[in-house]
Amino acid sequence: MNIPVVFWLVPFASLCALAMAWYFFKYMMKEDEGTVRMKEIAGYVRIGAMAYLKQQYKVVAIIFVILCLVFAFMSYVLKVQNPWVPFAFLTGGIFSGLCGFFGMKTATYASARTANAVSKSLDRGLRIAFRSGAVMGLVVVGLGLLDIALWFILLSMFYEGENTALVTITTTMLTFGMGASTQALFARVGGGIYTKAADVGADLVGKVEANIPEDDPRNPATIADNVGDNVGDVAGMGADLYESYCGSILSTAALGATAFAINGDMQLKAVIAPMLIAAVGIFSSLAGIFLVRTKDGASMRDLLHSLSLGTNVSAGLIAVATFIILYLLGIENWVGVSFSVISGLAAGVIIGMATEYYTSQSYKPTKSIAKSSETGSATVIIKGIGTGMISTMVPVVTISVAIMASYLCANGFDLSMSSESISKGLYGIGIAAIGMLSTLGITLATDAYGPIADNAGGNAEMSGLDPEVRKRTDALDALGNTTAATGKGFAIGSAALTALALLASYIEEIKINMVRAANEGATFIDNLGNTFNPENAGLLDMIDFFQVNLMNPNVLVGVFIGAMAAFMFSGITMGAVGRAAGAMVEEVRRQFREIKGILDGNATPDYGRCISISTRSALHEMVLPSLLAIVIPVVVGMILGVAGVLGLLVGGMSTGFTLAVFMANSGGAWDNAKKMIEEGNFGGKGSSCHKAAIVGDTVGDPFKDTSGPSLNILIKLMSMVSIVMAGLTVAMI
Amino acid sequence: MNIPVVFWLVPFASLCALAMAWYFFKYMMKEDEGTVRMKEIAGYVRIGAMAYLKQQYKVVAIIFVILCLVFAFMSYVLKVQNPWVPFAFLTGGIFSGLCGFFGMKTATYASARTANAVSKSLDRGLRIAFRSGAVMGLVVVGLGLLDIALWFILLSMFYEGENTALVTITTTMLTFGMGASTQALFARVGGGIYTKAADVGADLVGKVEANIPEDDPRNPATIADNVGDNVGDVAGMGADLYESYCGSILSTAALGATAFAINGDMQLKAVIAPMLIAAVGIFSSLAGIFLVRTKDGASMRDLLHSLSLGTNVSAGLIAVATFIILYLLGIENWVGVSFSVISGLAAGVIIGMATEYYTSQSYKPTKSIAKSSETGSATVIIKGIGTGMISTMVPVVTISVAIMASYLCANGFDLSMSSESISKGLYGIGIAAIGMLSTLGITLATDAYGPIADNAGGNAEMSGLDPEVRKRTDALDALGNTTAATGKGFAIGSAALTALALLASYIEEIKINMVRAANEGATFIDNLGNTFNPENAGLLDMIDFFQVNLMNPNVLVGVFIGAMAAFMFSGITMGAVGRAAGAMVEEVRRQFREIKGILDGNATPDYGRCISISTRSALHEMVLPSLLAIVIPVVVGMILGVAGVLGLLVGGMSTGFTLAVFMANSGGAWDNAKKMIEEGNFGGKGSSCHKAAIVGDTVGDPFKDTSGPSLNILIKLMSMVSIVMAGLTVAMI
Structure with a gap:
């Protein structure tokens, strides 16, 4: 294979990011790291998080x-x-875990330092926090x-x-994606349950x-x-976005290998193109990150401006650089493919x-939710x-337009x-x-900087720093909320597009397995009784052979089950948070009751018990939903075949996407x-409106930080599992 | 056409039901009707409801x-x-409205009479209430x-x-279904908003x-x-189930006409079969209704037993009678078709x-929700x-199994x-x-008897009857809640199956319009450049021509938009209830504040103002969501064509079904x-647990009585609109 020179930009970019x-x-x-007390508290959090x-x-x-x-059994026996496959799967999982680990390590070192820096100046604090967030973005x-x-x-x-x-290589590499997905799901679900059990429990007893x-x-x-902020919002999110990032590149590469299969040279270029766009994205992100700097005495508005400037410049650079790099690569229809990149970029911005x-x-919308607190929770x-x-x-319409464009x-x-035009079109969806x-390096930085x-802020409060410090960290946090919303838009939008692209990869993987089976003597008979030769089958031939149309009851049943999977998965994670938070509330109430003097500040609460409740709940509760995501596609494949699996994936991604947007936005x-009321509207802190709003916020916590984001991973993991298990499905045809 | 004699059972059964x-x-x-006070209160409610x-x-x-x-423009110009079409559409709407009207008239006359009868004996009250409910069931x-x-x-x-x-007749009659759907949607949405605005408003200020x-x-x-109970739970539900009932019969008849098109005699039988099954169902329901009777001094358990006996006997009778009637009709594969009936019946029971x-x-599940009130709302x-x-x-898996079976x-x-095997299979789904x-006559009776x-109970409370009377009506009400749950299972399950059957009707309608266009000189070219002749096209040829497969981006985008439509529709109706309830709360608070002596019982509140707030809100808020259901399929048809519409319908029905089950069950x-706590558990009435549970119940009100049930209609109405607008879609190919 004649790998073009321009490819070496890819490892170079990644090394630059790591450096x-x-x-x-x-x-x-x-x-x-500040005073002794600050170090002590940061130490508690760090130890709890690492444990x-x-x-x-x-x-x-x-x-x-x-x-x-x-997998080894499937591969070797x-x-x-x-x-x-077994190795690719493992490395995906390990690398994804590493991202969470590094990100969290950095975050737990950064919090006290940010509090300390902020006590000197707001923009010094911003820089410490943002650059620590950037560590995570760049590591991913x-x-x-x-x-x-x-x-x-x-x-x-x-x-x-x-x-x-190239087809073999790219589809093998997809299993690497499954490793990352699996790890990400556990990290998101476990971390999400941990953080929300603690958060909800703390709020319900403490605030209310x-x-x-x-x-x-x-x-x-x-x-x-x-601790929860770190294991959920940092480690969980890092693993999640690592998975999105790799998943989209790998699935698009696989699509490129299929779409351009008839032209070896162009095929190689189509496989490399997604990696190159990502590499260019790293440089643009780095440029954006360095732009995030402020003068002394900057206002909140300036800070927000400076963050937006960073992300916008990155996006602008990418848009221009894509045309150049794809032209240099010499890929067929480079202008069109570049516009596919831009339609994805634009959709992300609009969803954000x-x-x-x-x-x-x-x-x-948020104002009227705040107002509705006047009539109760x-x-x-x-x-x-x-x-x-x-x-x-808006997100569904935007993603629909982006798909078509x-x-x-x-x-x-x-x-x-x-078949060819569809394959190339689907490749475009992957490119989008x-x-x-592509700007993940910086968008993730703005995301990770929030926690x-x-x-x-927590450190400042607990260490008894000047209230002014807390006010400043609150300002930084609020800023982070705005940018986090945009980040979530990118995450869920890209998940939907990636999942769509994976549909075609699934069919390709089925075909590969059919060819293998045919070489070993299997024959395939279509519904008219003719022999079907998978070797030369295009995408449409495969679709025809398996009757993947909307009149096939297997497809219809698959779509229903996909919709259900999204709801059930969310329901289980919601229930887990509810149970864990309930246990936490009981424990906090018990401590208030039994350890005299906590509320007067004369006795220290038993923090460790609360930590271990969150830990135990998270570990215990994360297994069922995660296994579900793995088991459902396998079972559907065994009962309803290829058509049923495709129905499942389409139903899962459409319902999952919509449900995820709903949950994330309600929660946000x-x-x-609640924050609006705390700022003094509708009676301010402690008013009945505030109490009503806290109930909303508490319900929203698992919505936006546990169930919602986990759905991103669910829809991709189901696709990945289907792809990896394709061999089994074919064996049962 | 040689209509078989057995057909005349259909009008005969319907006349029996009406008699x-x-x-x-x-x-x-x-x-x-009881005391003067009772009559007075019943009069208020009656006048308010009718107004x-x-x-x-x-x-x-x-x-x-x-x-x-x-429609007239489309038909004649x-x-x-x-x-x-315009006439069929109109009669569907009028008849659906009539059902709501008769049902509600009966209910408003029956409430005081039930209270009066119950003050004499529990089973006398049951009989009055249940038979009044049966009026609605039988009218429908x-x-x-x-x-x-x-x-x-x-x-x-x-x-x-x-x-x-037969194809022309049955597809024309489908527009009659659209009339019923449209009317039902307004009735459900408007009634649902009315009742929940009043209920939520009354609870929030009164109870809390x-x-x-x-x-x-x-x-x-x-x-x-x-009033709301009557306009929402009675009139709204009547129109809703009228629509489900007619929709399923009409769509199955249309499917029969297509599936058996090559054999004129069998085609007629296939068209008549659904009507005959329904006719047999009427007699079985009547038998069941007469079984609902109790001895004097019967316990609650006896009452429940007597109700279940009625519905179970009806179901059993239907199962047996179906075999006989289909055998008598002489339809091809009568045993198989009978088993399709039974799979539907069984699925309904399991979902219930x-x-x-x-x-x-x-x-x-409900116990642990009650327990979770210990840690707050x-x-x-x-x-x-x-x-x-x-x-x-369970509902999704059950419906999936029923679809396949x-x-x-x-x-x-x-x-x-x-094409033929698929058509016959889809006909079976309609039959399910x-x-x-088929047992709607009695299941609706058990449903309508609840309100x-x-x-x-309300009448007894307001008329100051002996608390024992209220206790008995509460017992009747609780019994109604259990049976209503089963009824909802039937309603949503049948909606999903009907919507599935309508998919094929849509394709048939597209074909009819293509044939018409072809006769007027239009030609259709497929994606390979060949001329497509719709005249002899089977279902699969149509599917191929329009590329209704899961690799077509139009289909995929359609599925996404369908999922979104379900969420958006629910969101708008939830928002409407929130707004209307908020206005109601303000008004009730105002009256407590401004009209001195209400709470001491020395002044009469201004009931009229509250009624007019509910009325105005309901009328104002019902228009947008209802129009949305009509507009979305038309717009999708114009932009994404036939493939997009089919995607939309499949996405809408899968997400809509799941969302509806979720909302109905959470609400229930x-x-x-809450009732469990009111019975003395977890601290009983007035405890903090009770307050927390009331918040849950209040949120659940629009879930289970506004948004959830309206989704049933949404998924069918979108199909109906697509069918009626097929001519326009074809004109744009």
């Missing part, structure tokens, strides 16, 4: 070993899978792209000279019953809450803006759910619906997903409605 | 006139529709089947001798703030609340049982939402996926929907968790 991450980490570590992560990795490791054995893109590049080089050497080398402020050291759940509109207290909930459901419109741009507006995620600021809006 | 409805009405009217219904019909009439003009099935029979006879005479007569019991005459919203499990206080909400989402599993039974386990609804008992579970 910069190291630099930013060092930069943060140089800052002083949890270790426990979580242990549980996940067991599941990985089991899955690896299954049943021989329905390629021999690299750096490790992700490095891993992809290494595997690609390794497999290219191994399959050198084989006819279908005992009337003490957030992060008050008298609250026994407060350290667990701060819509999210902001529906969740920010500057606009009508029930109307807050009704209004918030209603708003969240309505808010699905990226499809048509990439296949040159070919409406003929031939990459466009959306760091949040923890800095409740959060900000 | 028995008249008899039960008279039976109820003979009962004394609202009149207003609602006025608004709906305007919309019907507009739609009729559109554009000539893309058959000339009967009687009018529905009568209308269908009359239209069928009329159109048979008109199209006598034409080749494709002023600490006065439900239905207390001091509460200004209490009459509006009782699952609903009961998830919503009854005898089982774990937020955990009640989280737990309830989680439980509702998880509860979607009814499909395979009806086409003789033919897996070949030829009819099986599920009557509820209103009787919250309601019963």
